[in-house]
Amino acid sequence: MKSRTINDGEMSTAIATELLALAERAVELARRAGAADAEAVAFEGEEFAAHVRLGEIDELTESGSRALGLRVFFEAEGGQRTASTSTSDLSRDGIARLVSGAADLAKVTGVDPFAGLPDPEAFGSLSVNELALNFEDVHAIPSAERIEMARRCEAAALAADTRIQNSKGSSFELNMSHRVMVNSRGFAGEYRRSYCGFSVTPIAQDASGAMQSDYWYSSARTSRLLDSPEEVGRIAAARALRRLGGRRVPTCRVPVVFPPEVARGLMANLLHAADGEAIYRNASMFASKLGEQVAGENITLVDDGTMVFEHALKDGAKEIKLRVGGFGTSPFDGDGLPTRRTVVIERGVLKELLLNTYTARKLNMQSNGKASRGLAGAPGIGGGNYFLEPGELTQEQIVGEVKEGLFVLSTMGFGVNVVTGDYSQGASGLWIENGELTHAVEEITIAGNLKEMFRNVSAIGNDLEFRGAGAVPTVRIEGMTVAGS
Amino acid sequence: MMAAVPIFPPHHDHKRYFFETLGLNERLLERCLGEALSAGGDFADLFFEAATSTSLGMDEGIVKTAAQGVSVGCGVRVLSGERTGFAYTDDLSAERLLKAARTAALIASGPQTTRVKGFQEAHAPQLYPLVGAIPDVEIDAKLELIARADRAARAFDPRIVQVRVRLNDVLRRILVAASDGGFASDTRPLVRMDVAAIAKDEHETARGSSGGGGRVTLDFFTGAKSPEHFATEAARTAVLQLGAVAAPAGEMEVVLGPGWPGVLLHEAVGHGLEADFNRKKTSAFAGLIGQRVASSKVTVVDNGRMPGRRGSLNVDDEGNQTQETVLIENGVLRGYLSDKLSARLMGMPNTGSGRRESYQAIPMPRMTNTYMLAGEDEPADIIRSVKRGLYAVNFGGGQVDITTGKFVFSASEAYLIEDGKVTAPVKGATLIGNGPESLKHVSMVGNDLALDEGIGTCGKNGQSVPVGVGMPTVKLDRMTVGGTAR
Numbered sequence: 001m002k003s004r005t006i007n008d009g010e011m012s013t014a015i016a017t018e019l020l021a022l023a024e025r026a027v028e029l030a031r032r033a034g035a036a037d038a039e040a041v042a043f044e045g046e047e048f049a050a051h052v053r054l055g056e057i058d059e060l061t062e063s064g065s066r067a068l069g070l071r072v073f074f075e076a077e078g079g080q081r082t083a084s085t086s087t088s089d090l091s092r093d094g095i096a097r098l099v100s101g102a103a104d105l106a107k108v109t110g111v112d113p114f115a116g117l118p119d120p121e122a123f124g125s126l127s128v129n130e131l132a133l134n135f136e137d138v139h140a141i142p143s144a145e146r147i148e149m150a151r152r153c154e155a156a157a158l159a160a161d162t163r164i165q166n167s168k169g170s171s172f173e174l175n176m177s178h179r180v181m182v183n184s185r186g187f188a189g190e191y192r193r194s195y196c197g198f199s200v201t202p203i204a205q206d207a208s209g210a211m212q213s214d215y216w217y218s219s220a221r222t223s224r225l226l227d228s229p230e231e232v233g234r235i236a237a238a239r240a241l242r243r244l245g246g247r248r249v250p251t252c253r254v255p256v257v258f259p260p261e262v263a264r265g266l267m268a269n270l271l272h273a274a275d276g277e278a279i280y281r282n283a284s285m286f287a288s289k290l291g292e293q294v295a296g297e298n299i300t301l302v303d304d305g306t307m308v309f310e311h312a313l314k315d316g317a318k319e320i321k322l323r324v325g326g327f328g329t330s331p332f333d334g335d336g337l338p339t340r341r342t343v344v345i346e347r348g349v350l351k352e353l354l355l356n357t358y359t360a361r362k363l364n365m366q367s368n369g370k371a372s373r374g375l376a377g378a379p380g381i382g383g384g385n386y387f388l389e390p391g392e393l394t395q396e397q398i399v400g401e402v403k404e405g406l407f408v409l410s411t412m413g414f415g416v417n418v419v420t421g422d423y424s425q426g427a428s429g430l431w432i433e434n435g436e437l438t439h440a441v442e443e444i445t446i447a448g449n450l451k452e453m454f455r456n457v458s459a460i461g462n463d464l465e466f467r468g469a470g471a472v473p474t475v476r477i478e479g480m481t482v483a484g485s
Numbered sequence: 486m487m488a489a490v491p492i493f494p495p496h497h498d499h500k501r502y503f504f505e506t507l508g509l510n511e512r513l514l515e516r517c518l519g520e521a522l523s524a525g526g527d528f529a530d531l532f533f534e535a536a537t538s539t540s541l542g543m544d545e546g547i548v549k550t551a552a553q554g555v556s557v558g559c560g561v562r563v564l565s566g567e568r569t570g571f572a573y574t575d576d577l578s579a580e581r582l583l584k585a586a587r588t589a590a591l592i593a594s595g596p597q598t599t600r601v602k603g604f605q606e607a608h609a610p611q612l613y614p615l616v617g618a619i620p621d622v623e624i625d626a627k628l629e630l631i632a633r634a635d636r637a638a639r640a641f642d643p644r645i646v647q648v649r650v651r652l653n654d655v656l657r658r659i660l661v662a663a664s665d666g667g668f669a670s671d672t673r674p675l676v677r678m679d680v681a682a683i684a685k686d687e688h689e690t691a692r693g694s695s696g697g698g699g700r701v702t703l704d705f706f707t708g709a710k711s712p713e714h715f716a717t718e719a720a721r722t723a724v725l726q727l728g729a730v731a732a733p734a735g736e737m738e739v740v741l742g743p744g745w746p747g748v749l750l751h752e753a754v755g756h757g758l759e760a761d762f763n764r765k766k767t768s769a770f771a772g773l774i775g776q777r778v779a780s781s782k783v784t785v786v787d788n789g790r791m792p793g794r795r796g797s798l799n800v801d802d803e804g805n806q807t808q809e810t811v812l813i814e815n816g817v818l819r820g821y822l823s824d825k826l827s828a829r830l831m832g833m834p835n836t837g838s839g840r841r842e843s844y845q846a847i848p849m850p851r852m853t854n855t856y857m858l859a860g861e862d863e864p865a866d867i868i869r870s871v872k873r874g875l876y877a878v879n880f881g882g883g884q885v886d887i888t889t890g891k892f893v894f895s896a897s898e899a900y901l902i903e904d905g906k907v908t909a910p911v912k913g914a915t916l917i918g919n920g921p922e923s924l925k926h927v928s929m930v931g932n933d934l935a936l937d938e939g940i941g942t943c944g945k946n947g948q949s950v951p952v953g954v955g956m957p958t959v960k961l962d963r964m965t966v967g968g969t970a971r
Contacts, residue, residue, distance in 0.1 A: 053765065056567065056568070057568050057592070058567065058568065058569065059568070059569040059570075059571065059847060060568070060569070060570050060571065060591070060592050061571040061572065061847070062571075062572055062588050063571075063572045063573045063574065063585070063588070063845070065558070065573070065574075065575045065845065066575060067575070082549075082550075082551075083550075083551040083552065083553075084550075084551075084552045084553075085552065085553045085554065085555075086552075086553075086554045086555070087554070087555040087556070088555065088556045088557055088558060088575040089555055089557050089575075090575075094555070097555065098555070101553045101555075102553070105551035105552070105553060105624075106551070108541075108548060108551055108624055108625075108628055109547075109548045109549065109550070109551045110543075110547035110548040110549065111547070112547055112549055115549075166765075166766055166767065168765070168767050168888075203767060203888060210889075211767075211769065211888045211889065212888065212889060213767070213886075213888040213889075246889075248965075251734050251735035251736075251971075281647050281649075281683060282646055282647055282683050282685060282690055283647065283683055283690075283692060285690075287690070375554075376540075376552050376554045377540070377550065377552045378549075378550060378552075412884045412886065412891075412893050413882075413883070413884055413893035413894070413895050413915045413917075414881045414882040414883075414884070414895045414915075415881070415893075415895040415913060415914065415915035415967065417692070417913055419683070419690055419691060419692045420689065420690070420691055420692075420726070420912065420913075422912050422913050424732070424895070424913060424914045424915040424967040424968065424969075425893070425915055425967070426884070426891065426892075426893035426915055426917040426967070428889075428891070442889065442891060443891050443917055443918070443919055443965065444917065444965070444967075445734075445893075445914075445915050445916075445917050445965060445966075445967025446967070447732075447734065447914065447915075447967050447968055447969045448969060449969075481734050481967075481968070481969040483734035483735050483736075483965055483966060483967045483968065484735070484736075484965060485735075485736055485965075
């Protein structure tokens with residue numbers, strides 16, 4: 001099989017060469033077994049995790065793993081039959097079974113006119129070097145120092161207040177992953193990504209004996225961007241302490257303020273509803289709503305798999321610029337198409353759906369590079385980084401305008417239905433009275449319908465910050481039902 | 486309450502696969518354990534796993550997905566006091582196994598103090614079929630099951646516009662060898678069918694889902710739990726939701742139907758009683774043994790020994806036989822669920838509750854099948870006793886904050902109760918309560934105990950394991966319902 005490397009990234013490391021050889025071998029064997037097309041993904045990961053609790057090491061994990069996934073397509077009258085297999089057994093026999101298993105399974109699947117690899121002209125990869133996803137410095141942190149960072153983080157949380165005497169512990173994690181994808185239509189791509197981070201979850205306890213916990217964290221692709229462990233520990237402590245004394249409130253209808261950590265999950269529902277697979281199945285409140293107003297005019301939501309952030313770092317007296325790829329950034333999607341920036345919702349209008357090759361064909365549209373591919377199974381839909389365009393107000397101003405309402409600290413449960421838009425979640429938070437945060441509230445629910453909630457966003461903050469793949473500033477939603485006592 | 490039990494052979498030599506097919510031998514296991522203890526650890530174990538999973542999916546009337554996954558590997562764990570060192574490998578060569586053992590060993594620092602004891606193989610009675618379990622069944626028979634479900638869901642009502650059926654099965658073989666001489670192996674079949682349906686009329690669209698399975702043979706799907714049963718349930722709930730009214734908001738009387746609503750117990754008390762949280766005093770239930778945490782009508786057990794059940798295990802993932810453990814007896818908290826580490830550190834019995842998602846994960850105390858024993862009330866009397874309340878018969882899932890004890894579970898099929906009668910279906914709503922308090926409000930317990938149909942998956946610290954839940958019809962005098970209607 002001939003493959004052409006689309007990446008500019010050097011495929012020179014020994015691991016890249018081995019993974020590429022594994023993937024190419026699987027594709028070639030599949031072709032020999034009669035597949036019209038085949039696609040293989042080879043993965044290698046390394047993980048390190050240290051968990052510290054009350055100053056002592058609790059758990060230490062260090063390991064690496066490899067695995068291979070294969071998709072095959074067989075020609076049939078009116079379309080293609082497809083199947084997929086994956087294995088962690090990379091021996092000769094293991095790969096032979098991977099291929100024969102896929103070929104056997106493909107015999108039993110139905111003919112699907114929409115199945116198949118993308119057209120070769122659609123393939124592509126962004127420059128791996130430009131995306132700045134891999135930083136070798138994460139390896140350079142000695143094990144003892146990794147453990148020490150977790151310990152310092154927890155110690156700062158425990159020292160913050162006498163009401164904090166216990167902890168669920170603190171973790172330091174490090175991951176490196178290497179991914180290679182090859183297909184029989186000439187695509188070959190690879191990238192490595194690095195990750196390191198730490199977090200802590202202290203427990204605060206008041207005189208009544210009631211306990212509250214909360215967490216805080218710092219994570220980055222390079223150790224140079226990690227926050228100070230002490231700072232993270234102090235923030236976690238403050239977050240646990242403000243939950244003490246939580247009580248219920250009577251059932252009422254009030255404005256609800258979602259700070260960034262909670263707003264991120266809420267606004268991600270806009271993306272779930274714009275998922276091409278949910279759309280063609282009629283399993284979304286946005287089905288046949290493309291081009292229509294689905295949210296307030298203040299809502300603009302972007303999905304962007306290409307983001308690279310520029311950070312200014314102090315290096316002694318001088319300042320240096322460091323470019324680092326986002327947590328949701330990758331050079332190509334799970335079908336081998338280049339990732340891109342997509343304005344999904346612009347001023348409340350549903351402008352684009354999230355599409356992979358299959359769902360695009362089903363909807364008679366073009367893929368916009370949102371295929372997500374694990375090792376097993378056909379690609380699903382998965383965006384890159386996402387964000388809600390920020391507004392002008394500070395969080396303080398957004399709270400300050402509320403006479404009586406709820407500031408949500410966390411939600412829990414599975415009460416979100418993107419088919420109907422019905423939203424009902426357990427919540428904890430702080431009660432707002434006359435524009436001020438007052439006492440903690442807990443054991444309440446917040447409910448509404450997403451279709452209305454997205455139209456009733458009455459304020460959007462200026463506090464947009466990427467702490468993960470998604471970033472959403474503080475938002476306030478009018479007229480939600482809080483159920484309590 | 487249990488269905489007729491298929492006859493399984495009492496014992497089986499599960500380890501043969503690892504020795505004959507994967508080339509392991511006792512000498513190698515002893516060497517690895519010796520290496521794992523070389524830096525002074527006081528306990529070590531090896532967990533070998535070989536799993537093959539198959540997934541078939543029918544979508545829009547076409548078998549669109551067929552996937553198979555093979556996962557083989559070994560996790561090496563070393564305990565040193567309260568510390569755990571862990572490493573895993575997906576390469577079972579002697580060289581890589583010994584390297585993983587050396588990595589895990591470094592949790593301790595000192596000379597070797599513990600010797601590896603001779604292996605004492607444990608034989609637990611067999612709770613699931615060895616022959617004819619679903620993973621062995623011919624693929625055509627599996628395809629027939631999903632095609633039947635697809636047809637039945639579509640035939641249920643013209644408003645059903647989309648049907649998706651999945652059949653997932655896995656055959657998981659495990660072998661545990663420990664430095665204390667513990668040695669056990671198991672072969673675990675598991676299957677689950679899922680049906681999802683979308684209903685649409687001129688006004689709205691709604692979804693419904695159903696599913697079930699267990700550690701069973703094909704016969705499971707020939708009885709009451711046929712593909713048509715699951716398909717009809719999914720289609721019925723989707724159509725029902727088309728006309729649903731807004732759920733009520735606030736505190737009210739709540740009646741939970743039998744079976745899957747037992748997820749209440751899993752969240753409200755189950756997780757809070759896992760020993761690791763109590764050893765670390767991070768659970769709202771810490772220090773409450775012997776105290777009243779529920780009404781006297783409530784007795785809750787966790788039982789890993791129910792033949793064919795999704796949550797059942799011959800042995801846990803540390804090689805100990807599973808058991809029936811009483812968690813709450815007549816309202817009083819009796820015990821925790823423990824694994825080797827927590828049993829040793831807390832000086833309490835090991836309940837055989839050590840479970841792990843895979844060889845890549847560290848074991849911890851987990852539930853198996855958790856349910857409330859039947860009471861004496863007639864379900865019809867329970868409904869009749871409610872003036873204004875909610876009757877919830879099916880749920881999506883639940884979640885708990887073990888530190889505060891606050892838990893939620895989200896109703897997917899529920900009705901209003903007005904003047905003792907079940908009336909209008911309501912839209913989905915989340916129910917919220919406080920673990921150590923909520924069950925004190927249980928005022929009636931039905932005589933109709935049922936377990937769920939075999940769909941539960943429990944997540945804890947990022948690890949998923951299959952579980953079961955169950956409950957008779959139960960009335961809670963007070964619970965907060967998170968709807969939007971006043």
